[in-house]
Structure formats: structure tokens, C-alpha cells
Amino acid sequence: MEILENYSLKNLNTFGIDAKADYYVSIRNEEEIEELVNTGIIQNNKFFILGGGSNILFADNFKGLVIDINIRGIKIIESKEDSILIEAGAGEFWDDLVTLCLNNKFYGLENLALIPGKVGAAPVQNIGAYGVEQKDFYDSLSGYNLESQKNETLNYNKCRFNYRDSVFKLELKNKFIITQVRYKLNKSENLNLSYKELSQEIDKVNVEKPDAKLVYDTVRRLRTSKLPDYRLLGNAGSFFKNPIISENNFNKLKERYNDIKGFNLPDAKVKLSAGWLIEQCGWKGKRIGNTGVSEKHALILVNFGNATGKEILELSEKIRHKVIEKFEIELENEVLII
Ligand code: EPU
Secondary structure, three states: OOEEEEEEEEHHOOOOOOEEEEEEEEOHHHHHHHHHHHHHHHHOOOOOOOOOOOOOOOOOOEEEEEEEEEOOOEEEEOOOOEEEEEEEEEOOOOHHHHHHHHHOOOOOOOHHOOOEHHHHHHHOOOOOOOOOEEOOOEEEEEEEEOOOOOOEEEEHHHHEEEEEHHHHHHHOOOEEEEEEEEEEEEEEOOOOOOOOHHHHHHHHHOOOOHHHHHHHHHHHHHHHHHHOOOOOOOOEEEEEOOEEEHHHHHHHHHHHOOOOEEEOOOOOOOEEHHHHHHHOOOOOOOOOOEEOOOOOOOOEEEOOOOOOOOHHHHHHHEEEEEEEEOOOOOOOOEEEEE
């Protein structure tokens, strides 16, 4: 384990922001975490635990220590007649895990194909797409609690998963280093085609019985067509969360905006599409200097090359204000601002 100084984070965040960290360390196993704690650097500095860097925006240089988790390894923990318990190191790429599972006929994660980032970040923001969230297959995780200085296992109930949320963004924020995550997957296919756009795409393909491979391929195609490739155009996926409002407010909006999109949730709540709101404000495809809003999807802010984190943040504020002005809805960031 080596602590590096004045380290460029440009290749470690999908926005491609050239921020620098005062200190940087790459962690490959649990022993290195204890070694790091013993140096005292964590106790004396601000620190940030980095996964794939696909959901963060460095608004400035980081005056502290970036802990880059590179713990690898995927293994089967338990195999039963109908299910399999699989464990992945926090530093494995999420999409590699999804692909490995599909290739081995372990089913469930196929709707979550091609999500950028690493396994350790998946529970933190409870990643989700096309009708599935990681919580639907989550079993437990292991990690190091920096407060108690002990290794702990957290089962489902302890994680308090919610829409793009979990205990790791709340009480355990900056207190817990996830090292391995375990998922319980099915040995037989049980497709989730609840997301309308996914089922519509699958209907277009002329097959008698869709299978998990088709879901996996279709999700990849949909994502590729809508979300810019961060290797070509820096971005962090959806910049804002989809806002959740009351059914009452939704009905009022519906009177004014006939084609507003809403998805009914329990407890008389409706989830709106932030992409639609932003598009209605005229932001889709707009560019300001080095930053802009993707022309493919209004929820994606992009770095055209040399944008600073501050410039992206300023753009996001402008968009937020416009949406408040037009719809009286305040968009919450999905991306973590550092
Ligand atoms: N829409 C527009 N204009 C746009 C984009 C979208 O009007 O420019 C409307 C369309 O009506 C579209 C609807 O929004 O049908 C939904 O769009 P999409 O299917 O792309 O989903 P989303 O709600 O914008 C969410 C997640 C994505 C995830 C997709 C698919 C959030 C914040 N985002 O986006 O997750 O891939 O659903 O399930 O929940 C991410 O979290 O970074 C991410 C990409």
C-alpha cells in the first residue's frame, strides 16, 4: 500500500474532471484497510471512498485522502437447487458481474446490464434500471466499520434501501468501507418486463419466448442508444433523481401539462420523469462552453472535454432553477457533489 500525493483523479471519474487529491491510496484487500487505519491518515484528514467514480462530480480539488477500492474476486458461496449465492469484491466492475452471472445461467441481474461503476457502489445508491434495483437480489455485504474499527456483515434490513438511497448515504456515510457484496440469484429464468420501454422493445423482436439473454441484450441496446459513452463524452448518468410528488400535485400539473409523464407509486405518490421536465424547459441538447445537456437524454449533463467540476455544477444549478420556475419542483441531485 502506497499513499501518493497531489494525485490527478481525471481517469477515476466518468465526468473526466481533472481534479487533484492531496493524498490517494489504492486498496486491494482487507489487510490494507487495517494498514491504512494504522497510519492515522484517515483520522487526521478528510477522506472519500471511491468506487468506479461514475456517480460523482469533483467540484474542486479534494483536500484530503481518496481511498480507491480495488478489492477483486468473484466466487460462489452457496449453490442450492433453485438459487445461487454469489460474492463479488467491491472493486469488480458491476457490468462484469452481470455478464458473468448471465453466462453462467444465474438469473436476475440482466436488467442491470451496462450500468457503469463498481460492485461496492451498487448498494450505496441502490442502483436500478429497467424495473429492477440491486436490492431485489441483495443478500448481504461485508466491510470495515471505521468507527468501531471492526469488520461487519450487513444484511438486507440494516441497509435501508430506497430509491437511489441506503444507510451508506445516511448514518454510515464515510464510516464504512464495503469490501464484498453478495447477491442471491435464481437458477431458472424469471424475467422482469415491468418497465414499459423494455417490454415494448422486446415485443418488437420476433421470438416466441423471450429469455434473459434477450433482456440483457435489449437493455444494452437501449442504454447505448440513450446514454452517451463516458469514454467519449464525460458524464455520470442521470444527474438528478426523478422527483416523487403527491398524486394531488400530479393531477394539478396534469391539468396544465397534458402530456406530463408520471409513474404511480404506493401511498398516493407519483414519480415524475426529470428528463421530461428538463426537456420541457428547453435544455435538451444545449451547450454552455465546455458543458452541456446530452442531446440524447435531458437528464445527462456532459463534459465536452475540458470542463471543470464547478462549470458542471453551475450548469446543474441553472437547470434546477428553470425547473423550479416552470413546474415548482425542486430536483434533487442523484450525483454526489464532492
Ligand atoms: N424523457 C424525456 N426526455 C428526455 C429523457 C427522458 O421526456 O430527454 C422521458 C421519456 O418520457 C421517457 C421517460 O422520461 O420515456 C423515462 O426515460 P428513461 O427510460 O430514460 O428513464 P429515466 O427515468 O430518465 C431512470 C434512471 C436511469 C435508468 C433508467 C432506466 C433515475 C434518476 N434514472 O432514468 O438510471 O437507466 O431509468 O430504468 O432514476 C442513473 O441512475 O444514472 C441512470 C441512468
